[in-house]
């Protein structure tokens with residue numbers, strides 16, 4: 001990267017929320033001298049105040065960014081991408097490169113190709129993590145829709161300061177993979193949260209939700225509910241493939257539950273064994289587990305209960321159903337690790353841990369079939385998984401927001417604490433990333 005390029009090329013970000021600010025700050029810190037941001041015009045004054053001590057230049061709106069910048073990234077809600085690009089896109093500087101950061105790519109690429117002038121290059125991207133995560137070593141998807149080699153190289157140079165791993169995909173490939181890595185994973189955790197709420201529970205007070213991999217369930221669910229609903233709604237509702245997978249997840253949850261309440265042990269075991277064999281059977285002998293150990297998760301607990309009194313077997317219906325869903329759809333989650341988010345990695349980590357630990361898996365099967373005192377929890381989980389699947393399938397952003405916000409409010413007192421634990425957990429699992437094979 002020549003010094004001259006960093007001094008002269010104008011970089012612009014439309015949408016100064018979590019991701020827009022994260023990008024602007026990183027780019028500016030990496031030495032790009034002309035970084036511009038904007039948000040909605042009525043936030044202009046506030047935004048100027050927020051950036052008064054930085055080298056980042058705040059502009060009044062997307063027209064100002066579009067008219068002057070050589071590289072532009074739209075970092076707005078997926079739901080609004082089409083209308084925002086329709087508005088500012090036609091004003092894009094001749095020969096500029098434009099992309100978006102939304103979590104679902106087909107609608108974004110459709111908007112960019114529809115509304116940008118033909119001389120404008122299109123290269124989109126997607127950092128597979130939230131703004132609070134260290135981007136080094138995390139996947140960064142790059143989509144070359146239409147660009148000369150020279151412009152494409154420039155985008156890679158601009159994005160190189162994140163020190164992420166570039167993953168080159170088409171929009172379609174991206175959406176297919178993220179339906180599995182993100183949308184279904186979120187559906188499982190959203191269902192856990194709403195099931196706890198439906199049962200008036202705080203899971204850190206309940207013995208079978210405490211310790212080891214249970215801490216991952218609780219912290220990740222809290223992390224999702226403390227975040228912005230539109231991020232999850234957008235990537236689930238606007239990605240048509242996500243609907244199929246989320247619906248199958250809910251079906252797997254319900255099917256397993258029906259076998260559980262009839263205590264059909266043989267059938268239940270056979271189904272879990274077949275699914276487990278399909279997903280984990282092909283792992284090499286020297287496969288390094290994603291989590292390394294379940295004990296290291298003990299320190300990430302929101303619970304104050306003493307450890308000895310804590311653990312009680314759980315059915316792990318959410319995990320059994322995930323593997324059943326992958327099997328039914330013949331998906332291979334390990335192949336999708338190239339696009340992993342920290343949450344997907346944690347989710348895969350606990351699923352792998354359960355299925356590769358025969359004693360724990362057997363305990364979970366026995367608990368699922370015969371521990372009647374946890375049936376109310378599993379029953380609510382079934383109902384909530386179905387509810388979330390219906391919400392996504394109906395496609396109403398408003399309906400999704402309502403469901404999400406009701407549960408988010410129930411847990412809100414714990415977010416400051418769970419965010420710290422979640423960050424530490426993600427830092428731990430990211431540190432272990434290089435050690436695991438099969439990726």
Ligand SMILES: NC(=O)C1=CN([C@@H]2O[C@H](COP(=O)(O)OP(=O)(O)OC[C@H]3O[C@@H](n4cnc5c(N)ncnc54)[C@H](OP(=O)(O)O)[C@@H]3O)[C@@H](O)[C@H]2O)C=CC1
Nearest residue numbers: 015017018019020039040075076077078101102103129130
């Ligand atoms: N958060 C995450 O973990 C990740 C998010 N993403 C994706 O990145 C995108 C941004 O997410 P995130 O930053 O978290 O969301 P935010 O809600 O924090 O930021 C989006 C910003 O864009 C603004 N905006 C909306 N319309 C316009 C407009 N016409 N002109 C200028 N600004 C506008 C919004 O304003 P207002 O709030 O008033 O609507 C808001 O400030 C989303 O598509 C998301 O899916 C990708 C990776 C990770």
Ligand SMILES: O=C(O)C(=O)Cc1ccc(O)cc1
Nearest residue numbers: 103128129130182341342343
């Ligand atoms: O890790 C996850 O799945 C998250 O919840 C954070 C996140 C949200 C949206 C994205 O597009 C990428 C990452």
